Amino acid sequence: MSSNDVVSEIKRGYIYRLAELGKRIDGRRFDEHRPLIIEKSPISSAEGSARVKLGKTDVLIGIKMEPGEPYPDTPNSGVMTTSAEMGPVASPTFESGPPGEDAIELARVTDRAIREGEVIDLEALCIEPEKKVWIVFIDIHVLDYDGNLFDACQFGALAALSSTIVPAEKFGLGKDFPLKIQHYPVSVTFAKIRDKILCDPGLDEEKIADARITISLDENNNIRAVQKGLRGGFSQEEIKKIINMAVQITPTLRKKILEV
Numbered sequence: 001m002s003s004n005d006v007v008s009e010i011k012r013g014y015i016y017r018l019a020e021l022g023k024r025i026d027g028r029r030f031d032e033h034r035p036l037i038i039e040k041s042p043i044s045s046a047e048g049s050a051r052v053k054l055g056k057t058d059v060l061i062g063i064k065m066e067p068g069e070p071y072p073d074t075p076n077s078g079v080m081t082t083s084a085e086m087g088p089v090a091s092p093t094f095e096s097g098p099p100g101e102d103a104i105e106l107a108r109v110t111d112r113a114i115r116e117g118e119v120i121d122l123e124a125l126c127i128e129p130e131k132k133v134w135i136v137f138i139d140i141h142v143l144d145y146d147g148n149l150f151d152a153c154q155f156g157a158l159a160a161l162s163s164t165i166v167p168a169e170k171f172g173l174g175k176d177f178p179l180k181i182q183h184y185p186v187s188v189t190f191a192k193i194r195d196k197i198l199c200d201p202g203l204d205e206e207k208i209a210d211a212r213i214t215i216s217l218d219e220n221n222n223i224r225a226v227q228k229g230l231r232g233g234f235s236q237e238e239i240k241k242i243i244n245m246a247v248q249i250t251p252t253l254r255k256k257i258l259e260v
Contacts, residue, residue, distance in 0.1 A: 015208060016194065016208075024202075025202070030196065030197065031245050032199070033188075033199060033200040033249065034057075036052070036053070036054055036155070036253065038051070038053075038156075038257060039051040039052075040159055040160075040163045040260050043060070043062050046063055046064060046160075047064055047065045047165055047179075048161060048163040048164025048165065048179065049061060049062045050155075050156045050157075050163065050260075054155070055147070055148075055200075056144060057145060057146045057149060058090075058143040058144035058152075059141065059142050059143060061138065061141075061153065061159070062141070063139075063160045064137040065134055065135065065167060065179075066135055067135070067171050068134075069133070070130065070133040074122075076123060076126045077122040077123050077133065078122040078124070078133045079133060080122065080138065081111075081135070081136070081138070082138040082139075083107050083137075083138070084103040084107040084110070084142070084153070085099070085103065085140065085141050086099075086103045086106070086145070086149075090142040090144055090145045091142075091145040094142070094145070106142075106149055106153060109150050109154075109187075110138070110140060110150070110153045112225045112227070113187050113225045114161070116185075116224045117216055117218055117224040118183050119158060119181060119182060119183055119184070119185065120136065120182065124180060127173060134166065138157050140157070147201050147205065148189050148201055148202070150227070151187050151214070154186070154187040154216070155187075158184060158257055161179060162179075162181050165178055166178070183218050184254050184258065185217060185218045185219075185224045186216065186217060186254045186257070187216040188214070188216075188217075188246045189214040190212070190213050190246075191206060192210050192238070193205060193208060193210065194210065197241060197245070199245060199249060209232075211228070211230045211232030212228070212229040212230045213226065213228050213234060213239075214229075215243065217246055217247065
């Protein structure tokens with residue numbers, strides 16, 4: 001066993017002991033998010049953008065829009081596509097090259113929260129039925145990884161979309177206009193460490209978690225999206241507890257996003 005493994009086991013035991021005492025390694029309560037900092041429009045060349053720092057986790061989201069063909073099964077709706085880049089600059093555990101499973105999952109979870117939360121009205125992005133619609137590209141770039149990318153990227157995508165100006169003039173389609181935002185769903189991720197439920201897990205907590213779940217709630221506390229991760233499971237009572245915690249947590253996070 002290497003020295004790194006020994007340190008890891010020592011830290012694991014320390015986190016377990018703290019959890020049994022109702023404490024966390026960074027001093028937070030079980031239902032407390034890390035400090036959240038949101039900067040809108042940091043990329044001048046993008047139609048919309050946002051940078052989010054959740055604790056030390058740091059992500060940059062860019063929005064690009066251009067006209068294109070609709071999907072055959074939704075000929076009168078705009079198109080939204082989400083991609084994520086997790087390069088080695090953000091973490092030594094990330095590799096360069098094509099998106100891996102983690103990047104694909106991150107993009108899908110972010111996309112689902114935005115899509116199922118009906119953040120934008122895709123039908124309103126139809127330019128010419130069955131021929132031309134607006135395509136919305138959501139590009140995620142992870143700058144620094146210290147746990148809970150799901151929440152950071154969803155906050156960033158929501159903030160970036162709310163700052164987006166549709167570039168109609170550039171393509172000879174009239175005057176530019178703000179992208180209309182219909183709803184503001186907010187995601188909260190919880191980790192299960194033994195029998196304890198913690199929101200917004202940091203990197204060390206993520207590494208030893210038995211199970212993970214991300215729940216997205218809209219402004220009316222309707223559940224819009226759910227993503228379960230890791231091998232462990234949650235009891236019915238734990239799911240109820242998680243939903244109740246999310247209901248209490250999301251209004252403050254949503255207010256933070258809207259105030260930017």
